Amino acid sequence: MTADSIQTTYRFQLLATSDVHGQIVPYDYATKERRRDSLAALAPMIRREREASPELLLLDNGDALQGTPLAHFAARRSCGGTHPIIAAMNELGYDAAVFGNHEFNYGRELLEKAVRESEFPWLSAGIVDRATDEPAFGKPYIIKRINNGTIKIAVLGVTTHYIPNWENPEHIEGLRFQDALETVKHWAAHIREEEKPDLLVVAYHGGFERSLADGTAAERLTGENQAYAMCEAAKEAGIDVIITGHQHRLIADEVLGVTVLQPGFGGETIGKVTVDFEHENGRWTIREKKAELLTPNEWETDEQVTAVVDEAERQTQVWLDEPIGTVEGDMSVREGTIASRMADHPFISFVHRAQMEASGAELSVAAHLAEQPLGFGAQVTMRDVLANFRFPNTLTVLRLSGRDIRDALERTADYFRLDESGEPQVNPAYLEPKPQHYNYDMWAGIEYVLDIRQPVGYRVATVTRNGKPVTDDDSFEVVMNNYRASGGGDYEMFRGRPVVREMMIEQAELFADYFRRYRSVRAECSHSWKVVYE
Structure with a gap:
């Protein structure tokens, strides 16, 4: 093999949804009118992006299981079989999901069933079992190897620790919610030392407490949102990308050198991060990274996604x-x-x-x-x-x-x-x-x-x-x-x-x-x- 035949660049892409809130189909449940925004409307873009970039990573950043009558019916009346929202996410081949605060709204039993039915891991480093202090739902992070295993991507999932201030105590019994910022610092250091990834992504179900432009406080600094502080800690922690949510904002930007995303809510956009790697001195380095928001076409929907929730939707409409x-x-x-x-x-x-x-x-x-x-x-x-x-x-x-x-x-x-x-x-x-x-x-x-x-x-x-x-x-x-x-x-x-x-x-x-x-x-x-x- 000659030097000229060795691959020296590689483009990696990541897609992220957040705060979908059960909006699987493009339908307004109150007015009965068609709407553009939904997971089914995002799905054609997801499939096209994956076809163009087969090693693409697809993440959900939380608040998927609550928010629409479909979600309510699935939780309280039962549609039979796999939870329809999980069925839709399985159909699209998600690589991982992060717990949002609204995931706990219907109690542990429904949540744990949804986790079992998922063909992907759920991540949250900061939600621990009170008795053991270990992550309560399995993995705090995932590792994905791309480019024939030569490039290593790490994704750390973390959830706002403010949940006990809102949630019914019975729904979070036996759980402890660690400070999200300190959790990110701890696990980022662990991942850098133990895994040595070429790219470290934090998927944080929380938002920005400060202005992205100048760092001035944008809200009362209660700890509910800590994404700006995470950006401040990113250089020392080795964080390259932070996916955010919870606030339902549309963000695709750079903050203190960190690529940041927040793709709104209800499937109005999907966030996309493109990272260009370059191989030099025997290792892969990040040459460039960019965030953008992709908006679905007005009338395009994915029939395979709508099909997996069709029966649950039918039952929901009768009940409504x-x-x-x-x-x-x-x-x-x-x-x-x-x-x-x-x-x-x-x-x-x-x-x-x-x-x-x-x-x-x-x-x-x-x-x-x-x-x-x-x-x-x-x-x-x-x-x-x-x-x-x-x-x-x-x-x-x-x-x-x-x-x-x-x-x-x-x-x-x-x-x-x-x-x-x-x-x-x-x-x-x-x-x-x-x-x-x-x-x-x-x-x-x-x-x-x-x-x-x-x-x-x-x-x-x-x-x-x-x-x-x-x-x-x-x-x-x-x-x-x-x-x-x-x-x-x-x-x-x-x-x-x-x-x-x-x-x-x-x-x-x-x-x-x-x-x-x-x-x-x-x-x-x-x-x-x-x-x-x-």
């Missing part, structure tokens, strides 16, 4: 369209994002009534969980319920003081800002890096006024119960979803407060049962609170 009750009056939400949160509304009033009846609590906290809430029309189906209640939250009753309530109202009032003309608008912090309208709460059982002309922290004008002022020392039983009860959304005043009782039925099922029990529900509200700005 079963009538469960009717509404007397108007419970639809026609107002925009701001208007639907400025004063009491019949839809939110219904949520409060159902929550208080189920829990026996004196007060209730609720939020619009859909970015564009729909409410209910004259006839209500399970499709309508799930369109409004996207997350499998349960209810928790906390004992709160009057001081806690006032602090919580001040936190929720931060949702608003006034523009130059004095009109209300949404605080940009609730829009970027991802929409968080679900962190604006509305209350029942008390009367209150939020004056958003006042500085943040001084916006609660009045708080009364039955016309009597609520004092700091007053005590109430308050029902809310388990995410909020754990302090989710930076409601620190709820964290650690006494838990009076828990209702383990999911909110969607609870509201559906309410309609089944009463058949007809009147649209009404008490007009007990408002937001003023003029």
Whole structure:
């Protein structure tokens, strides 16, 4: 063999999905309209990319098993056989997947079944068994050899350790979530020393806590997102690529010399990393690397992917369209994002009534969980319920003081800002890096006024119960979803407060049962609170 015949360059490609949230088919479950985004829409691109680059690596970066009625039906009603989302991923030949926080929403039994059914490993270095301190679900990383085994690729999987702040404790019993940043540092050093890879990829189900442009804080630095800190540690740790998720952002960039990706959510894009290797001085080195986002063609879908979920989809559609009750009056939400949160509304009033009846609590906290809430029309189906209640939250009753309530109202009032003309608008912090309208709460059982002309922290004008002022020392039983009860959304005043009782039925099922029990529900509200700005 002559020197000229020795291969001196090699191009490697990696594809990554993240936050698909059960969107396997290009279908909007609320409107029944076709949509472009879905795993089935990404699949033709995946197949073409793999045909062009047979040694391509395909990863999923978490939050695959929750988010659509299909995912809910598969978890709660069972479609029989392999979980449909896993079946779709198996069909596409994923090389590995990382646990997202929403993977735990339906409990350990369903998750472990999904892992067993997967024809690929699930990775998370930082989720360990409390008893042994060993990785709870098997491999923290995988090694792939390419180019006839001469090039070694390592992929380390890690998950945001903030999960215990949101998740039902029963769903994560026996698990410990180690700090994701420290986990990456530890395992990257181990991989570099033991495996000596030519490329080290971190697949992190978490996002960026700082601006990619200048490193300034983009959110409260709670530890939920640590990708920028990982980029800062990358040179010492030897990390070349970081795939991110969780925030549902579209990112293809370089940060402090690290190639970074985040491919949105629901199958809107797939992330692609191209790495050009060069062989010199007896070893392979990285000559160039590039990140990009690939967008699916508007009407192209993969029939093989849709076929493996076809029966589960059929069963889901039948279940979604079963009538469960009717509404007397108007419970639809026609107002925009701001208007639907400025004063009491019949839809939110219904949520409060159902929550208080189920829990026996004196007060209730609720939020619009859909970015564009729909409410209910004259006839209500399970499709309508799930369109409004996207997350499998349960209810928790906390004992709160009057001081806690006032602090919580001040936190929720931060949702608003006034523009130059004095009109209300949404605080940009609730829009970027991802929409968080679900962190604006509305209350029942008390009367209150939020004056958003006042500085943040001084916006609660009045708080009364039955016309009597609520004092700091007053005590109430308050029902809310388990995410909020754990302090989710930076409601620190709820964290650690006494838990009076828990209702383990999911909110969607609870509201559906309410309609089944009463058949007809009147649209009404008490007009007990408002937001003023003029």
